[in-house]
Amino acid sequence: MLWHAGNEDEEREYFSVLMKAFGELGYVEGKNVEFLHRYPAERIDRFDELAKELVDNKSDVIVSVNIRGSVALKRITHTTPVVFVIAADPVSNKLVESLSRPGGNMTGLSLMAGDLSGKRVALLKEAVPELKRLAFVIDPSDPNSNQIGDAKKTVDALGLSSGEVRVSGPEALEEVFAAIAKEGYDGAMIAGSMFFNERKRVGAAALANRVPTISQIAETVPYGLLMSYGPDFPDYFRRAAGLTDRILKGASPANLPVEQPTRFRQVVNLKVAKALGLIIPPSLLVNSDETIE
16 A cells, blocks of 8 residues: 555545455455555655555555555556556556556556536635635646646636646645735635645645635545535545455456546535635535535
8 A cells, every 4th residue: 555645644534444445345454465554755755665665565456545656656567556546647647558448557546637627616616706816726746736727717717817826845835825815816726635635734724814725625624625526535445445356356457447436525614614704605505415514
């Protein structure tokens, strides 16, 4: 298991889901399986180092949580089976030849991030009627953070303006959100694993600077974001366990199609809305899967 955060606690929302899914498939650690967990703590050099370590340990299958780990593994091995969990575009990132026929040692789940970014812009505008200028908060080292093509189209269609605000690292988050507020942005959109890993810091900075912020990850919303819309990520991890099980039972990754999201979640944080002086339209609440009060 090649994670992206620094330890099990930082991954707890998904760690528990994945381990439960393996347990339900009959995998019992110490009896019929050994799990090797590696935590790069979002350090780019550590992804390569730990990917090589897992390959050298002759792992039967490696589950790679994010795109950095998957790209590192692609460089290191063409034989060890890999199941990637979160990849915005596994074809353009050259993890697989195509979604229907991966053709190599990798398969997994496609994030479809670009296809949903426009929807997130529209939802944020619905929640924040005064939204006129939107900040795309980007981690330039993370390909998943740059999938905003459809978002820019929606910005134009709604008559909004936008700008990209780049984050050099976790230590810059407070400064970045302060700058977003100072420069007159009415809202922000985030995407990428660093923002999940630093969800407490991101939420606190967004709320402290009164920046209504939307994410693709529902599990980040309780920490101070206004809302989220995106794939059901716990479901991704359950499905990743299923793909791993099929490979361990003899299936080839080359012949297992990359799966698309089938479930989406919309979460609204009414506590944050109240703190920001926003009244969320009933139409948006009716379509939400969860509200935080």
